[in-house]
Amino acid sequence: MTVNRRDFIRILGAAAATGLAGCAGAPAVHSGAAGDLLPQRARRIVVVGGGFGGTIAAKYARMADPSIEVVLIDRDRSHFSCPFSNLHFIGKRDIGENEFGYSKMASTWGVKTVFGEVSAIDGAARKVILDEGFITYDRLILSPGIDFRFDEIEGYDAKRTPLAMPHAWKAGEQTRLLKKQLDAMENGGTVVMAIPPAPYRCPPGPYERACMIAHYLKTQKPKSKLIVLDGNDQIASKGKLFSAAWETFYKGIIDYRPAHKVAKADAQAMLVDTGVEAIKGQVINLIPSQKAGLIAAAAGVLGDDKRWCPVDPITYESAKVPRIHVIGDAASIAPMPKSGNAANSQGKMCAYNVVQLMNGKEPMLPTMVNVCYSYINPEQAVTISSVYKIGPDGKLTDNKTTKTTANIDPYITKLEAKYGTGWITAILDEMTS
Template sequence: MSNMNRRSFIGLLGAAAGLGLAGAPAIASAAELLPKKGRRVVVVGGGYGGAIAAKHIRLHDPSIEVVLIERNRSFVSCPFSNLVVGGFRDIRDNTIAYDKLAANHGIHVVYDEVTAIDTAARKVVVSGGSLGYDRLVLSPGIDFRFEEIEGYDPVETPRLIPHAWKAGEQTLLLRRQLVDLPKGGTVVMSIPLAPFRCPPGPYERISMMAWHLKHHNPGARIIVLDANPDIVSKGALFRKAWEKHYQGMIDYRSGSRVLKVDGRKRSVDNGVEEIRGDLVNLVPPQKAGLVAHRAGVVGEDGKWCPVDPLSFESTLVKGVHVIGDACMAGAMPKSGYSANSQAKVCATNLVRLMNGQELVDPSHANVCYSYVTEREAISVAFVYKVEGGKTVAVPDSGGVSPDLSEEEAVYAQSWIRNILHEMST
């Protein structure tokens, strides 16, 4: 079957599932979707980690078949989504498709939801059937620990008070609510305890919302309820930016963890007081994407996946590798750049494992840019290595940018262009 025909075939199955003609079949009875001819790696999740892992496995060894399973036809980037909230980036510029990646590297893309994984039989189940694998790479990103916030309804609450911590509709909803904020109104933003996806992300978002309000709604203010003892990343630079550009607009309260929410009243409760906002942006605490829980690769903490730092193979289940936000990667932050770097290391050593070769020692890099106004940005960068079985930051290999600057924003623009291009071609 040609690539095109195979894609349409899978597309048809997906459509049938959407019409309710095929449910989520039990693992044993699920019909094989693409019969396995040779060695195959299945990658679940076509985001910052998965798309790159799929590509690099094929680049390292084209004799290995790669099937990438992704629930969405296009991918919307969280990096730069705060600029969409701020009103100076179009969400279409954050969106990529998979056609070129698939065609350029001979990757089979299956657009479907992974509903179950049988790691003993080495099978992944999607609504259209099952797929066998020799090795599995999971890069499902995050899901939320809604149950830790009293009153949070996973369906209704985000429609009233968006988290916008997965980009797309939620980002646009938050943007609309910010534009519609009553004159002189109050925004409440709540930040969960670390670790969470993108340590500087909440503080960049505060800056972007403040930028919008300063220019379109003077008198409006932002109350920040941070569960952490202080700003988690680039603290001194964010404070400097808020002092310089948004004086008197941001009421930052550390050690304030939201325990209860009322979506209809637009209020949150931190155990001491109930705080109402005209707009509430509640970012819930997080855990590895649900599919990792289904695969049995989540560690004792019930949140994240322990992995071998050289191959990213799960320490709990053989043959399953976990990269990106879902894994525990020592000192590396949960960022798109980290996921990209982990994907390349994982692909290299996974192929070496499949070919009976020795594993190579990795070197990782991470840079995280954050916008603080429409023109100025700040950054943090580090190199990471494996030492004593752990991924650690190389001393003096990086640090934060010296100041807020327009130059950093130019670097940031190049970064997003390059990384989205790399993921989609």
Template structure:
């Protein structure tokens, strides 16, 4: 599977195409409010506005004026991307697609009144609501750590300043120092992400601090692309990386941000930089709106419609939907299915059977890229995987270089698909 920017946009847009002309309701244009301007929200807003050809009034609410992607932030840490490369604005969505972009926080959703309340005051009514809030963290999931400690021990699992902070701390480590990562339990955003991060930290340290060591404390017995990462670590960073899984106390960890220590099953380890990635849950507004069961928001597999409210759709990392991983590609794919379903309800346009896809690329070292992915279809119970692929161990350098270059084309494609 090879993707470039044009192919990514072309193949994914085809799934959302419509054959029928929109029918505007007599009392005026129907209103769709989208909460969250990431892979799910920005894509949904753009496709609803674009494919309804102005028949639907679309408002996108996102507090940040520049959206920094969490995907590819590991490549920033590794020195392969600049932070400015990861920042994207919303001007094109407003100017070219007529989307009302509101930079504000949503503090409440009133599902009975069908309105959202903004932090700045006032409320926006909707006929259909799309909620794509990403993730928040489960307080107390790593004893000793809370969000108040994220400057001392960054999570860097949301895009932007946290990645900058973590990179600065890694680069400031003393010669021969020690970097620790506390990996998250399943399920969490981007399953290969922590291990790509270890690879990128190792790459950065190999350039400036080659005697440094990396410690992974992991509550999981196994992880995504494990054989590929372990092969790459042995090849490129031999002797630098140690992983402690649950058999040796990786599920019994505490941290002390003030002392910069990690306790593993009672054994205290002093470190120089520590990346704590806690257990995760749906973004706060999904819980406030009553759209969740436990940590995640359940959705209908054929449309991403909330199982809690027929007028609400939930997208991306916040959802409980079945086999799809929590990733930017997944959210983008889900957004197109949701946009088609919403457009069909509001304008009478054609709705086609849902199809979903995902690919996750990871960079292990310079031009050593690997990938995993699948195609999915809805069943009555869930979104189910129907085919999958993964890079092989032992691949030659040319294929790994091609995989890395493919990931660059995908990044260009998906960000154009999101922001226009």
């Protein structure tokens, strides 16, 4: 079942006519909360966020116990996968191939899908608030991804700056815009890429992007160069592998400057300033610092750092608000990275343990997996894979990590590129079929 704006009005009309919950007698929890959009007739899990974590949590909760109703809410009718969006810059993958919708969530798994912006959460009353009204839950799973800390960069205007200096850190229009700017740039132009300090979404993602942009320049605009301003003291992930790849394939093209955090941006002059020097670029890919998706703050589940959401590493239940579980990029689940593969793993584990709790059973101890493929050119990729377990102190620990060897063996890295293509096909299929 899919609920859209017209259905909301229909449901609201029916609710008003029959005097159902959420009408005159119910206290207003938010100015936009018109009424109960889906009066609850069964035990219910609501999932907010239909990306890498949320789709999987919704689907696996239904598989684990079909007697529990699952409602999946996203602001958009389709989602663009960030994984493999960097390949758009070298023309290996159109960003349209990364877009998926939610029709099979309903038809295959019986998940109810609702499209709208969740503007607040009332944890005490167990209500998710949208403009059109509210939806009640027994347990809530939040997987809202990230938002940006624009305020850390002087001169950054949240609306205008990303149009001039795209971050492309939420895939879709931003990815297309950055590619268009690269295509329009003259041969001989300077591309500047600014990486925020960790933690941010996808630790190796910016360095993979540097490879893709450098490959593009090498093959299409050989007089151009790429200046990488890194807000971290060194490459934040797969350091030896990316250094070796840059040395092997992009010598003289990539100018890497660690410990260079952008403090100021001037979109009109196309200048970024690190406090030490101001650098001009014809194209500037400015990726701001990050925090949990805004709804996490509205739900009251942010930790003391005011950025990420502390959770129990077994059930993902928020340390701040009971019956709200947080997974994916928004959660603090160190040492797991903020990756789509991690969000997928957490989505399954969280769904199972939420169902266990709802059925009065003990939560299961998780074993988590993350594998991350990064392309260094169209045919070769490097990987990092880790297995995580709960340690004797009750915390999640990195049990075993393996990486591609640093000599960029052509046979192995071509195999890894092949596995990567299989991975993206399988994970997107799992989210959409």
